[in-house]
Amino acid sequence: MPGVLKNIDYTDPFTRYKGQKIIDVVKKLGFKFEVPLDLAIDIHYALYLPFPELVNLDQIPYGSEKHYFLIKSLLSLDETKRLRYYTVADSFASVTIGAMVLMYLFEELNRENIDIENKMRGSEGSSMKSAARSNDSTERSLSDKDVQSLKESVQRAVAKALENVETVKEIEHLVYGYRAGIGHTLSLDDDAALVLRLVRNTDIKLLLERLARMPSISSLIKRKKVRFSRGEIEGYIFGSDLERVVPTEFAYPDIYFYAKLADNRLLLYDKFLSLSLGPLYVLIDKSGSMEGEKIRWAKATALALFIRSRIERRPFYIRFFDSEPFNVIKVRANAKPSEVLELLEYIARVKSGGGTDISKAIITACNDIVKHGVKKVSDIILITDGEDRIAKSLVKRSLTQASARLISVMIMGENEDLKKISDKYFRVVKLSDKEMLSVVEA
Template identity: 55%
Template structure:
């Protein structure tokens, strides 16, 4: 028998595909011996199915006894039931968490094997070799070690399960503020590497506490007869007539048209909006919670761009501007993850040159050639003096509104050249939302 779960057709191509995804991801994460496809399939469906059921032990082949022990231990473990809260009926989460569990399980087996090897070497060098143990006793120890490895692997996996789910929400769009869904199935290994970054975990905690970003969405619109339906009103424009009006006798219909009381659709055409460009200070003074809050705010602004279908740009700076990262409106999940990884990997350090960073950003916007007015949001705590006249000219030429966010400080020069100037006195979710709302 190939697997140990009831009602699973192990020859079905879709079933094998799910297991193969886990096996392929493990190959990218570890160079250890290959995991059996059937074990990967059983791990996936143990996480995915609402009620996975084990086969009876007498129907399991002797070769699959260890396999049966792994799945049985997992299904009976409390930590595994906690994991299923994140994975039931979710293909991506089942693959990602299943991969992480098997990775941790292999690591536990390797550690246990090394421990036994060191123990055996110590005994053989210390005293004459003992008689081999009874077969039943050896099997019992092996089974006990296997169960212990499964339980330890589950505990390690549970530490990251919530972060995996939060990252999935952020990228795919289930969390408030993002209106469309992206497929993350090809980016499991990148996701698993990201969730082990401590900054990512703390940033996502910030983002989960802010209110629904859709409530502050702004979309410029134009009334247009052939646009998108937004609601209802009354009038006499028969081109926008609601179908229910046609059910009336013709005399009533003509009367409504004459009296301007015809039920019609409100149709609008949504106009494109310029990009949001974030300049984020990474100088030495932006330490601890300052840089963490600034990174979370940048990602909150990115969420707003996704909901409003606007391009998003971010550049870090200290005394020099760093690499520019861009996320298109129709970005792939790998591009979104790349930006998140970039934001999380930056560490603070260096001086501060605000003028140079703003002028560089304006040059970037000019190269983008957006016809719409753009928002440039600079997040800093620096009190650097600014070349005001040069900065003003750059902003005007690039058609950019400068929104300055000053973290626990004051910069009078920056205040003078800014379209909006915000002072952050507490690194809270409320202050973060104020920054997100500041862009036009």
């Protein structure tokens, strides 16, 4: 049956594609119920369009009444107006949050033991025959009780979606790099199901909430640059480099021009070239002593360091370790959205437990850097609370071979061996945002 919004061509392939995307997301998350395509389309455009309008009730076919009142309820809610703040003209948000609303709606309808199929198709049998015989639109309407019940179900579904919408947007910002001050060319639409799985993960929600409270990292971290005659123009400077002379200087008489040249007073373009750096490699201790707030702080710091790597356009590696190093996750500087989501999923999945072997973890990180043929200076950030003895000579040799700086973050403890071999050493006591920023700026 057709949808109930004005000026929507329900036969258009692109329109149907958007509705099908919502259905696919819902099915990937394990929901088995049948979702009418036109309902999915209407939910998408109710969130996406700036001013969605319903058709008149007398224009809809018989059997579509409940579909009509569902969308009418959705558009009339104050909660929907707040939800649309995040979704209008945003294709990814409209698909993802539309799928979320649809899932919560069907959960609400199931909770009330309402037949979902009848909810969408409307009344059948004698009631439809009676409606067909009447031209009075009031006979096509649902009872006040049914409409109120439907509106309450929609309201509860939208309220639940509203609780999670900030997390969806934080993941979107992290993946696209808005927080890192860079643009994006890739779409996150194909990964909407994975985004919703992450949204339901409590650990990810807490980590993103903590990041959201921090000052903008992009305002604190800038790409390292050096002056270069063929770099990007960023301003003006006085000097005598003829290769960078501003063209207006040639308008002066020759004698005046040469006088300025001799005095280093020619107006020049101030040009810079961004430095290329090796990977930013984070090692996180996941031993049993790191359980609780320590591991959460370490994970949040790792995400903040990932944002820094996006600003500096350098690869990002992360590896957890206890007595043995775990698998490494690598995110390229120009990573696809799926790579960033894999990183988030990995961070959320790891739980604390086990012993501690710091030397083995650092040497493994150095071997990773050497194996990938990295020639530029890399940073290894070690976050631990362990007082493990360090094989100093072996670790120093590995760091030299990898051309890597070691930045150690000691949580509520002290390690003299680690302090001696580290280029920078931080001692964290309060697990605060301020201490996290100090590590990110290191």
